[in-house]
Amino acid sequence: MRQSQLFIKTVKELPKDETSYNAQALIRAGFVDKVGAGIYSYLPLGKRVLDKICRVIREEINAIGGQEILMTALVPKENWETSGRWDSFDALFRLAGNDQREYALGATHEEIVTPLGKKFIFSYKDLPFGIYQIQTKFRNEKRAKAGLLRGREFLMKDLYSFHADQADLDNYYEAATKAYFKIFERLGLGEKTYLTYASGGSFSKYSHEFQTLATAGEDLIYICDKCHIAVNKEIIAEQNVCPLCGNKELREDKAIEVGNIFKLGTKFSEPFEVKYKDAAGKEQMVIMGCYGIGPSRVLGTIVELYHDDKGIVWPEEIAPFKIHLISLNENEAAEKIYENLVQSGTEVLYDDRDLSAGEKFADADLIGCPYRLVVSKKTLAAESVEIKNRSAEKGELVKIKELADKLK
Amino acid sequence: MRQSQLFIKTVKELPKDETSYNAQALIRAGFVDKVGAGIYSYLPLGKRVLDKICRVIREEINAIGGQEILMTALVPKENWETSGRWDSFDALFRLAGNDQREYALGATHEEIVTPLGKKFIFSYKDLPFGIYQIQTKFRNEKRAKAGLLRGREFLMKDLYSFHADQADLDNYYEAATKAYFKIFERLGLGEKTYLTYASGGSFSKYSHEFQTLATAGEDLIYICDKCHIAVNKEIIAEQNVCPLCGNKELREDKAIEVGNIFKLGTKFSEPFEVKYKDAAGKEQMVIMGCYGIGPSRVLGTIVELYHDDKGIVWPEEIAPFKIHLISLNENEAAEKIYENLVQSGTEVLYDDRDLSAGEKFADADLIGCPYRLVVSKKTLAAESVEIKNRSAEKGELVKIKELADKLK
Secondary structure (H helix, E strand, C coil): CECCCCCCCCCCCCCCCCCCHHHHHHHHCCCEEEEECCEEEECHHHHHHHHHHHHHHHHHHHHCCCEECECCCEEEHHHHHHHCCCCCCCCCCEEECCCCCEEEECCCCHHHHHHHHHHHCCEHHHCCEEEEEEEEEECCCCCCCCHHHCCCEEEEEEEEEEECCHHHHHHHHHHHHHHHHHHHHHCCCCCCEEEEEEECCCCCCEEEEEEEECCCCCEEEEEECCCCEEEEHHHHHHCCCCCCCCCCCCEEEEEEEEEEEEEEECCCCCCCCCEEECCCCCEEECEEEEEEECHHHHHHHHHHHCEECCEECCCHHHCCCCEEEEECCCHHHHHHHHHHHHHCCCCEEEECCCCCHHHHHHHHHHHCCCEEEEECHHHHHCCEEEEEECCCCCCEEEEHHHHHHHHC | CEHHHCCCCCCCCCCCCCCCHHHHHHHHCCCEEEEECCEEEECHHHHHHHHHHHHHHHHHHHHCCCEECECCCEEEHHHHHHHCCCCCCCCCCEEECCCCCEEEECCCCHHHHHHHHHHHCCEHHHCCEEEEEEEEEECCCCCCCCHHHCCCEEEEEEEEEEECCHHHHHHHHHHHHHHHHHHHHHCCCCCCEEEEEEECCCCCCEEEEEEEECCCCCEEEEEECCCCEEEEHHHHHHCCCCCCCCCCCCEEEEEEEEEEEEEEECCCCCCCCCEEECCCCCEEECEEEEEEECHHHHHHHHHHHCEECCEECCCHHHCCCCEEEEECCCHHHHHHHHHHHHHCCCCEEEECCCCCHHHHHHHHHHHCCCEEEEECHHHHHCCEEEEEECCCCCCEEEEHHHHHHHCC
């Protein structure tokens, strides 16, 4: 994409009330725009990154058999009353319809997915299955000051699974856990993300959070370095030891909850009366699990982890573009290189604007594409371009004819 | 995809309050689920069709330089007050935040896109540009009984363009009109869709609707067969002639509004004070246009047009799967054919369920994939499968080894 065509520019003046690093960096680089506290629009570069995060999630959830759907944001009051959450769920945005009905905006979707599953479950032969969506969620937060980490409006991938028995749920839960680690691995969060034991409700001893170490984290976790797992604050208050090995030397650190998985059991299938007939023809209650990842929160987390004092440093898999091609008054040669790269299927942001080298380099650092390519009189004299990795100090000259091979 | 793995089934019992054909057919075939009047979830097959419609729209809007973004569903009250629509826009869902602020859910996005554009427009060099999103919109309709044609919650592609002068807007408007016809052509609605003249507000004499002839249509349009355009009811009341040729013999027909385009002029740039400096350094008001298509309404329209008494008959470009492969007790042979088709990149729904031929055929007709392939003892005796076009009376035998070529 030609940068001269892009309607956004990097931004010098930040909103005064924006205190979080991730939102500041993303606003500054032109990836998002702040509409209100915890409410952000995604601009072209931000939308590209968000789409790539969603693609990774989608691929891994499809790989464990997840079937993608799209549920409604308007969730009728009756559904929340059936589950008993209309009054108890603080962060619901409640609203009145011109049809004399009341709704809440979906903050989570058990109230829609459970009656949906019910419509297609008759016998044990209809189980198990997993259905998910990637959708905008709404939470009426009192305070939202962590940028994309805690939004009033945010993107969520929520997967729900339906099972005939506990063993089947346990298997699925295990598969989902592995899929989650694959996702965080691909998104560059693998090393810093801990499976974290949390309260499991009435159905199972533990649920699990996926917590990524970050100084901007709102959560405290307690890490067992022997098992490479953690427990959350709630659990540490109950039992001051690692739930796997009994290790008492747990290390406290700040983290961001990037995902969570929960064995719901019959918490929702009971009130919605979701039953199946077993092989003997006897009615049994369906058992459920739920599995969430917030792509917009993940985006904010990646920015918190991958940056330097000049701007964002995107991991390659989710960078808005792999290459930031910069022409220093050599648009004719740069144009050819741009066309060749695009034809070879490489994603290139091409800075063809009439700006100084300093301004272009500063923008490239803010935006944070993995590779910066510079075409100048000097590089052309050596029939070359300069390639610099975003996090490297210095670049190197590469012959133009060897460029395609180099970038593979 | 193996049909045995799909969590949905075709549905026998329809919601009692569902009177529209499109929603009935889509619920029956398992494409959507009704949550409330005008509020539908998209199930796996429906999500696939919706994604394909969005892909077509995205490709054509990208081709005219549209830059994709994602704006917020929560639109602060102050934004609506600036435009003067907080009180006048009947169909807004209004809601109160725990942050002491009021919001309305986005029913349209001039109130977000105009201040967004303003942030990046300084001089005439920053113009023109077009930005769009594909997003869930909300309208607090008093009645919603036309299925996917009039939703309280629905998908919308909304494009907004920003210009330095009227001539530039006119050019863009022309390009958008052509892109719209390409979209409707690809979606199978080309022939029945009329460019329809509507009131243009204070800035231009006409705006334009794209109206698709359908008996389920809620609108009346008046067609000039000489010019192959139409005028809407509002215009016919003002001037009883074709605006292009003066023809008085206009033919009334029912239609569904599948898109609309509008020259906004300075209607929103005035209140939001969106100005640019021209080449002489003088401040000028930015001129805007807006261009909408509702992918979910388009989906409903396609179902209204493409069906027979057995179910939906999808146009190939947006069918959930190209092929519905049916095994009649020959899963071993069918499985091989399925694997080969999938490997060759063909989209196949494979009915590997343990059901009768009659049930499988009835489901295939309801679901409406373009080609039905049957593998049975009889076809295998001739080393063949039976191929039947969804709308054909009879199928024909094709040798298994010639299948890939046949389906290209």
